[in-house]
Amino acid sequence: MELEKLVHIAGLIGEPARIKMLWTLMDGKAYTATELALFAEVSPQSASAHLGKMVQANLLKVSCQGRHRYFSYARDEVAYAVEGMANLISLQKDKLIPATKDFPFRYCRTCYDHIAGRAGVVITDRLLMLEYLVEKGDAYAMTAQGQTFFKDFGIDTDVLLKLRRPFARPCLDWSERRSHLAGSLATAIFEKIITEDWMRKVQHSRTLSITAKGQLNLYETLGIEI
Amino acid sequence: MELEKLVHIAGLIGEPARIKMLWTLMDGKAYTATELALFAEVSPQSASAHLGKMVQANLLKVSCQGRHRYFSYARDEVAYAVEGMANLISLQKDKLIPATKDFPFRYCRTCYDHIAGRAGVVITDRLLMLEYLVEKGDAYAMTAQGQTFFKDFGIDTDVLLKLRRPFARPCLDWSERRSHLAGSLATAIFEKIITEDWMRKVQHSRTLSITAKGQLNLYETLGIEI
DNA sequence: TAATTATTTAATTCTAGAATGAAATATATA
DNA sequence: TATATATTTCATTCTAGAATTAAATAATTA
Numbered sequence: 410m411e412l413e414k415l416v417h418i419a420g421l422i423g424e425p426a427r428i429k430m431l432w433t434l435m436d437g438k439a440y441t442a443t444e445l446a447l448f449a450e451v452s453p454q455s456a457s458a459h460l461g462k463m464v465q466a467n468l469l470k471v472s473c474q475g476r477h478r479y480f481s482y483a484r485d486e487v488a489y490a491v492e493g494m495a496n497l498i499s500l501q502k503d504k505l506i507p508a509t510k511d512f513p514f515r516y517c518r519t520c521y522d523h524i525a526g527r528a529g530v531v532i533t534d535r536l537l538m539l540e541y542l543v544e545k546g547d548a549y550a551m552t553a554q555g556q557t558f559f560k561d562f563g564i565d566t567d568v569l570l571k572l573r574r575p576f577a578r579p580c581l582d583w584s585e586r587r588s589h590l591a592g593s594l595a596t597a598i599f600e601k602i603i604t605e606d607w608m609r610k611v612q613h614s615r616t617l618s619i620t621a622k623g624q625l626n627l628y629e630t631l632g633i634e635i
Numbered sequence: 636m637e638l639e640k641l642v643h644i645a646g647l648i649g650e651p652a653r654i655k656m657l658w659t660l661m662d663g664k665a666y667t668a669t670e671l672a673l674f675a676e677v678s679p680q681s682a683s684a685h686l687g688k689m690v691q692a693n694l695l696k697v698s699c700q701g702r703h704r705y706f707s708y709a710r711d712e713v714a715y716a717v718e719g720m721a722n723l724i725s726l727q728k729d730k731l732i733p734a735t736k737d738f739p740f741r742y743c744r745t746c747y748d749h750i751a752g753r754a755g756v757v758i759t760d761r762l763l764m765l766e767y768l769v770e771k772g773d774a775y776a777m778t779a780q781g782q783t784f785f786k787d788f789g790i791d792t793d794v795l796l797k798l799r800r801p802f803a804r805p806c807l808d809w810s811e812r813r814s815h816l817a818g819s820l821a822t823a824i825f826e827k828i829i830t831e832d833w834m835r836k837v838q839h840s841r842t843l844s845i846t847a848k849g850q851l852n853l854y855e856t857l858g859i860e861i
Numbered sequence: 862t863a864a865t866t867a868t869t870t871a872a873t874t875c876t877a878g879a880a881t882g883a884a885a886t887a888t889a890t891a
Numbered sequence: 892t893a894t895a896t897a898t899t900t901c902a903t904t905c906t907a908g909a910a911t912t913a914a915a916t917a918a919t920t921a
Contacts, residue, residue, distance in 0.1 A: 414724040415658060416651045422720065423649010424879080425642045432641060442898060455880060457899055468723070476888040476897050486722050493719030494648065496712050497694070498640040650909080668868060681910060683869055702867050702918040 421466055422490065426451045427459050430480075431468070431491050436525070439472065439479035522596045524608075524617065525580070529589030532598070533579075535631045536590065542577060549577035549590070559594070562630065563601055569593040647692055648716065652677045653685050656706075657694070657717050662751070665698065665705035748822045750834075750843065751806070755815030758824070759805075761857045762816065768803060775803035775816070785820070788856065789827055795819040 422428055429449040433440060440448075446456035460480055463469040470483040482488055524532060536542045541555030551559070551566060559566050570576055572593050579588035580595075590598070602608050607623030619627075627633040648654055655675040659666060666674075672682030686706055689695040696709040708714055750758060762768045767781030777785070777792060785792050796802055798819050805814035806821075816824070828834050833849030845853075853859040 411724065412655065412658065415721055416654055418723050419649045419654040419720050420651065421649075423645045423647075425646065426879085428642055428645040429638065432638065443896090452880070453898065454882085454900085458879080461899085478898070486719075490716075490719035490723055493712075493716035494645050495641055497644050497716055498637065652909085669866090678910070679868065680870085680912090684909080687869085704868070 418466060418468075421462060421468065422494070424459070425449075426455060427463060428491075428494070430456070430459065430463075431487070432495075434469075434480070434482055435488060435491060435495075439481035441477050441479060445480060523580070523589070523591050523599045524595070524602070525589050526617075528608075528617070528619070531633055532627075532631065533588060533590040535633055539631070542590075544579075548575060548592075549579065549594075551577065551594075562598075564594070564597045566594070569597060644692060644694075647688060647694065648720070650685070651675075652681060653689060654717075654720070656682070656685065656689075657713070658721075660695075660706070660708055661714060661717060661721075665707035667703050667705060671706060749806070749815070749817050749825045750821070750828070751815050752843075754834075754843070754845070757859055758853075758857065759814060759816040761859055765857070768816075774801065775805065775818075775820075777803065777820075788824075790820070790823045792820070795823060 422431065426449040430445045433445060433448040442456050442460055443453055445460065446453045449456060449459070451459070460469065460471075464471055464480075464483075467483050468487050469480050472479045472481075523529070536555070537544070537549075539554075539558075540552055541558045542549040542551055544550075556566055566576075575592040577590060577592045577594040580591035589595075602623065603610065605622075605626070606620055607626055608617045608619050610617060624634075648657065652675040656671045659671060659674040668682050668686055669679055671686065672679045675682060675685070677685070686695065686697075690697055690706070690709075693709050694713050695706050698705045698707075749755065762781075763770070763775075765780075765784075766778055767784045768775040768777055770776075782792055792802075801818040803816060803818045803820040806817035815821075828849065829836065831848075831852070832846055833852055834843045834845050836843060850860075
């Protein structure tokens with residue numbers, strides 16, 4: 410019966426360790442059982458049991474690589490469900506959070522080693538609009554103007570292009586449901602933005618906060634108002 | 636911290652009795668504690684405790700009327716979150732369900748006393764497109780052509796218009812995220828469709844199934860193919 | 862007014878299911 | 892080959908939180 414299934418799925422997602430794991434996986438990356446155990450603060454045995462249940466329920470899928478087993482979402486609907494829950498947390502009755510509706514995490518955060526959230530999407534949009542990057546298949550290619558821009562920005566793209574790692578590719582942003590920039594270029598931009606103190610990492614969180622300096626410079630270099 | 640809140644909310648939604656109550660409330664109506672206790676198959680005391688927690692977390696709101704306390708969603712986000720979970724149930728690995736992606740409940744169901752789901756939205760769209768109804772403020776008004784159509788259809792709109800109850804108004808459909816028709820006209824249409832055996836109620840469920848006769852007639856009267 | 866119905870509260874019991882501990886399996890590395 | 896690491900399995904223990912029991916509160920009806 411339908412209702413029984415709903416109860417089952419809700420029960421799976423509602424367990425602390427499991428929702429923590431699901432939250433960790435929101436960046437779209439695959440993680441090993443051990444990594445997820447650490448994030449969820451449970452023992453490897455517990456994690457294994459939890460992960461098994463979620464695979465069973467087709468919430469997660471596993472890809473085996475040697476002695477590692479990488480877990481990730483089995484389908485987009487899982488991310489939407491988790492997002493649906495996350496959207497509930499900002500506006501509790503006893504809210505201490507001020508005016509802004511979007512909690513900072515969605516607004517501006519890291520996704521592995523690059524900028525995600527609204528800020529990530531806006532920057533990516535802008536780089537495309539200014540034709541510093543263009544879509545090419547399922548990746549982004551740099552234009553001549555782009556090369557000049559990034560050089561001025563302080564990024565040596567020649568070095569990046571020689572790396573094995575993908576240079577610039579889209580990464581689906583769950584909160585925006587649109588793509589932001591990933592790859593070695595995205596990492597370089599992120600590092601530059603941090604070292605120049607345009608943004609700051611918030612401790613023990615993937616949240617980023619934008620500095621006044623950053624606001625000014627993002628406007629001057631890319632015409633972005635955040 | 637953000638993560639703790641997510642764990643809390645997910646835990647609230649993940650409990651069997653609570654998700655059953657939340658599911659019941661998906662039709663947008665308000666229900667008393669006793670009704671919700673029945674739906675969730677728990678004692679009134681348990682239900683009261685569960686409801687208290689959900690009100691506390693601002694998932695539900697209460698409106699008091701005499702000795703009754705009516706519970707309903709505190710905000711749309713709750714419906715989206717529940718919907719997000721429901722979207723996960725159809726495609727489990729061990730699925731027994733055949734081809735159709737949308738499970739019947741979403742497809743065609745009752746919402747209180749009228750037709751909701753995909754079918755409800757399609758019928759409403761068609762009535763507007765054929766200009767039998769037109770939007771008027773936050774309600775629908777019947778046109779002259781509409782009057783003729785409903786008369787041929789076997790509905791005495793003169794009687795309906797004299798009732799206190801709203802004649803025709805939009806009702807947000809959670810699964811479609813669009814409006815379907817509610818009000819006395821919607822009820823009359825629903826009753827007509829049932830008595831003419833165009834659709835049948837599925838026992839102990841809000842699901843409706845469309846008969847062959849219904850398919851034919853919906854096509855002939857409204858040009859709808861379902 | 863008393864009796865009835867709706868709901869909540871508080872104290873206690875109970876249990877599903879998570880955590881734990883010990884051991885097995887499987888892959889990688891030296 | 893032996894050793895270390897990653898992960899799972901199983902049997903057992905433990906506990907958060909749901910259910911229960913009993914009683915209080917509050918509005919409604921007779």
